[in-house]
Amino acid sequence: MHPWVGAGDEDRRHILEELGLESIDQLFASIPASVCVDRLELPAARDEESVRMSLSRMSTANLSMGCVPSFLGAGVYRHVQPSVVDAVMSRAEFFTSYTPYQAEISQGTLQVIFEFQTLMTRLTELEVANASLYDGATALVEAVLFSHRVLRGKRDTAVVAETIHPMYRRVLDTYAASAGIEVVTVPPGADGRLDPDRVRNAASEPCCVAVQSPNFLGIVEDLPGLAEAAQSSGALAVQVVTEAASFGLLAGGGRFGFDVVCGEAQSFGVAPGFGGPHLGFFACSEKHIRQMPGRLAGETVDDDGNRAFCLTLSTREQHIRRAKATSNICTNQGLMALAATVWLESIGGSGLRRLATSCLSRTEELKRRIAELGAPWELAYPESPTFNEFLLVGPGNGPDLVHRLAEEGILAGVPSTLWGGSWPDGVVTAVTECNSSHDLDAFVDALKRVS
Amino acid sequence: MSIPADLLYARSHEWIRVDDDGVVIGITEYAQDQLGEVVYVELPEVGTAVDANEELGTLESVKAVSEFLSPVAGEVIEINERLEDEPNLVNGDPYGDGWLVKISGSPEGEATLSPEEYSAFLEEENS
Numbered sequence: 214m215h216p217w218v219g220a221g222d223e224d225r226r227h228i229l230e231e232l233g234l235e236s237i238d239q240l241f242a243s244i245p246a247s248v249c250v251d252r253l254e255l256p257a258a259r260d261e262e263s264v265r266m267s268l269s270r271m272s273t274a275n276l277s278m279g280c281v282p283s284f285l286g287a288g289v290y291r292h293v294q295p296s297v298v299d300a301v302m303s304r305a306e307f308f309t310s311y312t313p314y315q316a317e318i319s320q321g322t323l324q325v326i327f328e329f330q331t332l333m334t335r336l337t338e339l340e341v342a343n344a345s346l347y348d349g350a351t352a353l354v355e356a357v358l359f360s361h362r363v364l365r366g367k368r369d370t371a372v373v374a375e376t377i378h379p380m381y382r383r384v385l386d387t388y389a390a391s392a393g394i395e396v397v398t399v400p401p402g403a404d405g406r407l408d409p410d411r412v413r414n415a416a417s418e419p420c421c422v423a424v425q426s427p428n429f430l431g432i433v434e435d436l437p438g439l440a441e442a443a444q445s446s447g448a449l450a451v452q453v454v455t456e457a458a459s460f461g462l463l464a465g466g467g468r469f470g471f472d473v474v475c476g477e478a479q480s481f482g483v484a485p486g487f488g489g490p491h492l493g494f495f496a497c498s499e500k501h502i503r504q505m506p507g508r509l510a511g512e513t514v515d516d517d518g519n520r521a522f523c524l525t526l527s528t529r530e531q532h533i534r535r536a537k538a539t540s541n542i543c544t545n546q547g548l549m550a551l552a553a554t555v556w557l558e559s560i561g562g563s564g565l566r567r568l569a570t571s572c573l574s575r576t577e578e579l580k581r582r583i584a585e586l587g588a589p590w591e592l593a594y595p596e597s598p599t600f601n602e603f604l605l606v607g608p609g610n611g612p613d614l615v616h617r618l619a620e621e622g623i624l625a626g627v628p629s630t631l632w633g634g635s636w637p638d639g640v641v642t643a644v645t646e647c648n649s650s651h652d653l654d655a656f657v658d659a660l661k662r663v664s
Numbered sequence: 665m666s667i668p669a670d671l672l673y674a675r676s677h678e679w680i681r682v683d684d685d686g687v688v689i690g691i692t693e694y695a696q697d698q699l700g701e702v703v704y705v706e707l708p709e710v711g712t713a714v715d716a717n718e719e720l721g722t723l724e725s726v727k728a729v730s731e732f733l734s735p736v737a738g739e740v741i742e743i744n745e746r747l748e749d750e751p752n753l754v755n756g757d758p759y760g761d762g763w764l765v766k767i768s769g770s771p772e773g774e775a776t777l778s779p780e781e782y783s784a785f786l787e788e789e790n791s
Contacts, residue, residue: 365709503704528704528729537722537729 276619278485282652286602286643287429287627288349288378288455289491290480292568293646294556298482301555302548313547314508316523322547323522326510329550332557336460337474337496338467344508344545345553346493349477350384353377353423353453355495355506355540356473357385360421360449361394362504362539363472368420369393372448374407375400376428378455379632394420400635405432405594405604409442416446423451425476426466427459430629430636431602431643432594440470449473457481457494458645459600461569465496473497482556483549492549503529506540571646572601575653579644582657589664593637604629606639608664614640621659665786666693668759672771673782674735676717679759680776686768687736691723693758694786700725702754705747707765712740716774720765723754735776738769 220228225237234240278291285291302308306321313319326344333342346352357371371389373382375398382398389396397416402408405428412422422443426434436452443450452466454476466474475495479485483492497505503526511525529539560568580603583590593604607614611628618625618640626642644653667673672680677695681688696702704724714720714734722731744763747753753762777785 503706528724534729537731 276622276624278624281622281624282648282655283624284626284642284644284648284652284656285485285624286431286456286645287641288380288477289485290456290458290601290643291485291645291647292458292480292482293560294482294484295559297559298552298555302552307548307551314524316521320522322551323510323524325551325554326508326545326547327512327522328558329554330510332554333478333494333496336457337465337494339465339471339474339496340467340499341502341505341509342494342496343505344510345478345547345550346475346495346507346542347546348489348491348493349378349453349455349475349479350381350493351542352475352477352493352495353381353451354385354388355493355542356451356453356475357389357394357421357423358392358540359473359497359501359504359506360451361392363449363501364420364447368418368448370395370397370416370419372397372399372412372415372419372422372443374398374412374424374428374434375635376405376407376430376432376434377423377425377453378429379634381425381453381455383632401428401430401432404597405430405636406597407434407439409435409438412439413442413445419443419446419448421449421451421473422446423453425453425455426463427454427456427600427602429455429634430594430604430641431599433463433598433600436466436469436471440466444470451475456601456643458565458569458572461565461567462573463569463600467496467498472501478553479549481553483552490546490549492546492553502526504539505529506542508543508545568646569600572644575646575648576601576603576644579642579653579656582653583660586657586660590660593639601645602641602643604637604639605642606637607660610638611640614663617663618659621662623656623659625656625659665697666759667779667783667786669779671759671779672735672776673779673785674733674776675785676733676735678732678735680735680771681763682771683766686738686741686766687771688763688766689720689732689735690758690763691732691754692782696755696758696762699723699730700727702751705751705754705764707743707747708740710740710743714738714740714767724751732764734765734767736767736769736771736774738767740765741768742766 313322330342371394373396399411399415407424424434424439426436428434440450449472451473452471457478458480478492478494509526510522513521513523515521527533531538531543580592583592589608591606593606611630615625615628626640629641630638677692679690679692702723702725706722708720716737717733719731720734722729743765
């Protein structure tokens with residue numbers, strides 16, 4: 214038998230003979246008959262071209278982000294995609310290599326990781342950032358587990374803002390339950406923001422206070438007040454970010470004393486996809502570096518004194534420490550980190566600022582026009598500061614509004630209580646630099662028709 | 665390999681010096697040599713209660729990480745704070761400035777080794 218070629222009848226006979234069985238059915242006899250299917254009702258076999266055609270025809274029924282005005286966000290954002298990102302990413306040296314961390318042959322990958330880390334420290338305003346994590350949700354989990362470790366496992370409560378993306382909180386619940394950490398959730402106030410006093414009184418000795426800013430409702434939180442509230446009880450302050458483009462205008466939590474800034478960097482050059490891939494990031498202060506999860510690339514010199522890069526502090530990781538590793542994360546999201554690095558480096562610091570300003574001004578314009586439109590549409594939190602996302606309420610519940618606006622040819626956003634939540638039932642609407650003034654007009658016109 | 669005559673030893677390669685109010689613990693010259701250059705020492709907090717043979721902290725070298733154990737039951741009363749900035753004191757002066765932790769308690773009744781026994785133990789381990 215050839216490893217790349219499936220078994221033929223002769224091979225099957227041999228295998229069954231060796232196993233002492235009469236038939237393949239006997240081999241699978243342990244599968245209950247009640248779950249077995251005799252025959253699938255499938256159409257007759259067709260050639261590749263005609264299948265491709267009928268699937269394309271079927272897909273025209275989709276409303277795709279690229280074809281209609283789209284205001285989808287809530288954790289996944291559409292931004293400009295310079296062609297250089299895909300061009301660099303699709304180079305085989307990056308695209309097909311698996312775990313290329315051997316310094317002698319992987320300087321390209323290691324340098325990219327080092328640059329990614331450097332960029333993330335500058336955006337988060339913290340001292341060290343890791344080589345990336347799977348996604349924003351697991352980055353939050355790692356931040357909570359990290360806080361628990363830093364405080365030597367003595368504080369078993371994590372205070373978490375309800376306005377952190379509900380899917381992130383669900384992932385956290387899964388991990389926290391088995392780690393013996395109790396999650397206490399703090400709802401937002403009437404303005405959609407977290408009240409630092411409520412955070413302070415949420416638990417007596419939490420290991421961390423985790424907040425998202427801009428939050429799930431698009432609102433920018435009072436980071437200095439929240440950092441102070443967290444640290445007054447001896448807890449670590451954790452900022453989660455789902456819209457990394459906000460760093461173009463909003464200072465990273467490090468500036469306000471946050472111990473960890475982590476989250477999702479999909480906005481940096483990773484196209485919105487159906488379920489991913491995503492790109493988690495994690496930054497903290499240097500004094501906690503040994504408790505930091507994940508890989509870390511460092512700068513060094515080779516034998517000849519040339520600048521070079523290598524993995525560093527690997528002793529925290531599983532391949533050295535086994536069961537006592539700092540975290541079970543022993544990899545990174547290499548290709549997406551490469552995309553983010555190329556994206557940021559091609560856009561540049563001033564470019565990122567312009568991009569974020571464009572998101573903000575278009576969002577403010579849409580908010581203003583909705584406010585002018587008046588009933589039955591309104592902004593749930595008209596007075597609260599937002600970046601590129603806001604909560605819109607109207608004549609119906611969130612799923613209903615999204616459905617009716619889709620019928621008008623607009624992808625209006627994500628239903629705000631799809632995963633629960635103590636806030637008004639409406640639509641979380643995101644506006645980026647990719648939304649033209651035509652998109653905004655179309656949105657407002659559609660609102661006028663749906664009322 | 666130096667094995668001072670005035671100390672007691674553990675099979676996990678810690679040394680024990682009996683003091684007025686407890687015992688001082690470090691790792692032996694043999695242990696530091698096996699570990700290589702120590703780059704980070706994780707020490708327990710003062711006030712931590714430990715059982716005999718329970719993990720006290722970790723020593724991280726350029727090539728490995730290993731735990732060190734408490735040879736006695738008691739409470740941590742002092743830690744060598746110099747190791748935070750100078751972890752390689754453990755290599756340079758394992759029986760002196762490279763000490764790790766001081767614990768209230770006594771080695772009496774614990775399975776410690778005399779210098780001669782430890783020396784024989786090392787020979788046995790390496791034969």
